[in-house]
Amino acid sequence: MKAQQTLLIAGSGFLSAAVARWFHRDGWRVQVLTRRPAAVERPAVPVSWDGRTRGDWETALREADVLINFCGQSVNCRYHAANRRAILESRVQPTRLLGEALADCPTPPRVWLNAASATIYRHAEDRGMSEAEGELGAGFSVDVCRAWEEEARRWRRAETRQVLLRTSMVLGHGANSVYPVLARLARLGLAGTMGHGSQFISWIHQEDFCRVVAFLVSGDLEGPVNVTAPEPVTNRFFMQALRTSLGRQLGLPATRWMLECGAVFLRTETELVLKSRRIIPRRLRNAGFTWRFSTAPSALEDLAKRQKCLCHLAADLGARGMRKHGSPGEYLAQNLSRSGLQTVR
Numbered sequence: 001m002k003a004q005q006t007l008l009i010a011g012s013g014f015l016s017a018a019v020a021r022w023f024h025r026d027g028w029r030v031q032v033l034t035r036r037p038a039a040v041e042r043p044a045v046p047v048s049w050d051g052r053t054r055g056d057w058e059t060a061l062r063e064a065d066v067l068i069n070f071c072g073q074s075v076n077c078r079y080h081a082a083n084r085r086a087i088l089e090s091r092v093q094p095t096r097l098l099g100e101a102l103a104d105c106p107t108p109p110r111v112w113l114n115a116a117s118a119t120i121y122r123h124a125e126d127r128g129m130s131e132a133e134g135e136l137g138a139g140f141s142v143d144v145c146r147a148w149e150e151e152a153r154r155w156r157r158a159e160t161r162q163v164l165l166r167t168s169m170v171l172g173h174g175a176n177s178v179y180p181v182l183a184r185l186a187r188l189g190l191a192g193t194m195g196h197g198s199q200f201i202s203w204i205h206q207e208d209f210c211r212v213v214a215f216l217v218s219g220d221l222e223g224p225v226n227v228t229a230p231e232p233v234t235n236r237f238f239m240q241a242l243r244t245s246l247g248r249q250l251g252l253p254a255t256r257w258m259l260e261c262g263a264v265f266l267r268t269e270t271e272l273v274l275k276s277r278r279i280i281p282r283r284l285r286n287a288g289f290t291w292r293f294s295t296a297p298s299a300l301e302d303l304a305k306r307q308k309c310l311c312h313l314a315a316d317l318g319a320r321g322m323r324k325h326g327s328p329g330e331y332l333a334q335n336l337s338r339s340g341l342q343t344v345r
């Protein structure tokens, strides 16, 4: 019988939790390198590290068949000097540490997926940015992406296939996902066109993100891969689709200066919504990957349905207690599938 494969994930955030659940259901043993063991969702096994120093955690690296590094402080903040430093260091330093440990590892994982970002491409309204034909941009966020990828590349080993996940905005229900924020804006009547509205949004549904990760683990692609749905859409189209999915007719548009004022108040940056990200996942498409949610309306409708379902089930659980239902997870999975939905694993 084939030995159970081990997946080692660095960082315990939104994408890490989604991927850990996905691989666990497929029979993998999942370990998570984290500075906060209590934050790791079981049954993944937390392994303590500080993201800066070598140590006992390297035993987990030696046992791993696959390594995925998702470390990086959130970019949803004001880009003042201290935050810029933290955004850069929280990506480059854990990548370097993993690279150094891998260089000394007698039995390195066969695959290393490292988080990266589709923000590496320039502001593009004129044409799509594929891996081969896309042009890299300039400025702080792009510099971070370049340094992050360069650090990962520096530590490549012949025995370990390395993939850089140039990921667009991932839409899901997890903590730190942007979707709950967008849904809240829509409920408040504030999900109108942002800026001039012709800037492109690239996005991917959380379930497709996990499917892409599994596809890349089992496939043979190497180097940068754009991880995004095949059809980027304009901000105007996306916000309209968001409102429709949530049954909201109206959404107040926000001009550039309104967004600038709001960003100061909300401690964020307008680049996150005004930069045009027109990303084309050419390598995934050419490798034969097929998306379950390839259009923005289909992804947003699914997320809205799940949200409704989760609200009903949470209320139901609260009202009837958990007596008959093994665990909240099982109860949600059973009821979601009865409603024609699959659990986002």
Ligand SMILES: NC(=O)c1ccc[n+]([C@@H]2O[C@H](COP(=O)([O-])OP(=O)(O)OC[C@H]3O[C@@H](n4cnc5c(N)ncnc54)[C@H](OP(=O)(O)O)[C@@H]3O)[C@@H](O)[C@H]2O)c1
Pocket (backbone or CB within 6 Å): 010, 011, 012, 013, 014, 015, 016, 033, 034, 035, 036, 039, 050, 051, 070, 071, 072, 073, 074, 089, 090, 091, 094, 115, 116, 117, 118, 167, 168, 169, 170, 171, 175, 176, 177
């Ligand atoms: N979510 C998206 O839409 C998206 C899109 C493109 C790219 N990405 C990239 O994918 C990665 C994961 O995204 P996410 O949404 O899952 O982010 P997240 O929820 O904020 O999780 C990131 C994790 O990184 C770890 N981390 C943060 N600062 C660190 C540091 N200084 N040293 C070591 N670890 C640190 C933390 O894990 P512990 O607290 O457990 O140590 C944290 O939970 C990030 O690098 C992000 O830039 C995300």
